[in-house]
Amino acid sequence: MDKRVVKTRHLIYQAFAAVLKEKGYSKMTVEDILQASGVSRSTFYTHFRTKEDVLSSISEGIFHHVFSHSLTVEETHDFSKSSIFEYSHLLTHIFYHLHDEKDLITAILASSSKDAFLHDMRLHVMPIVERLINDKLVKSLDVPADLLKNKVCEDFVLSVVYWFENGCVESPERIKDYFFSMNT
Incomplete structure (x- = not known):
């Protein structure tokens, strides 16, 4: 996998975990993940459609x-x-x-x-x-x-x-x- 893709996904995963701890899953939004990760909206949507996709990707990785x-x-x-x-x-x-x-x-x-x-x-x-x-x-x-x-x-x-x-x-x-x- 391209190093940029790995880095971007890592930033999104870290942001997801941080926002999850802070707000909980039900109150978390894609915007929260974007803010915490510093990743642009278009970059996020290149990799994921929803926060559910991020969770699924994290779960699959684990x-x-x-x-x-x-x-x-x-x-x-x-x-x-x-x-x-x-x-x-x-x-x-x-x-x-x-x-x-x-x-x-x-x-x-x-x-x-x-x-x-x-x-x-x-x-x-x-x-x-x-x-x-x-x-x-x-x-x-x-x-x-x-x-x-x-x-x-x-x-x-x-x-x-x-x-x-x-x-x-x-x-x-x-x-x-x-x-x-x-x-x-």
């Missing part, structure tokens, strides 16, 4: 990285020697990435954009949930398969929401343990 199967040495953690098929490590890795975006995710979860963000999270976590169920790493209940998938997915989302609503004071490993305790 989830693309968080739910990627790349296990490399990173600033806050190192799972480079782990296998993506070790689900305990994979989930811990996901929780570390969510924690790395703590300020932004906390602001999103405290705003009216929470539902849209959690919807996107559910879409991204569902393939992992399906693998956990297929590999019998979560408790099999005598319920329809779709109900079990949704239950396990909601347990993941509930774990994330609990963690962020309580200031992320517990470690990613502990949150992973809570998730597995609810499902094994």
Whole structure:
């Protein structure tokens, strides 16, 4: 991606996060984002149509990285020697990435954009949930398969929401343990 595009998007994302913390999502306008970012209206509209598009782009960026199967040495953690098929490590890795975006995710979860963000999270976590169920790493209940998938997915989302609503004071490993305790 062109360096100018990266820089512009970064300015818009930073402004979005700042305005989100200050005003909340429902009161935020594109004009607020423009003022905070210093980006011109025409430049903004070259990249996004609405504030919802900005949120969607931010969410996609977070989830693309968080739910990627790349296990490399990173600033806050190192799972480079782990296998993506070790689900305990994979989930811990996901929780570390969510924690790395703590300020932004906390602001999103405290705003009216929470539902849209959690919807996107559910879409991204569902393939992992399906693998956990297929590999019998979560408790099999005598319920329809779709109900079990949704239950396990909601347990993941509930774990994330609990963690962020309580200031992320517990470690990613502990949150992973809570998730597995609810499902094994």
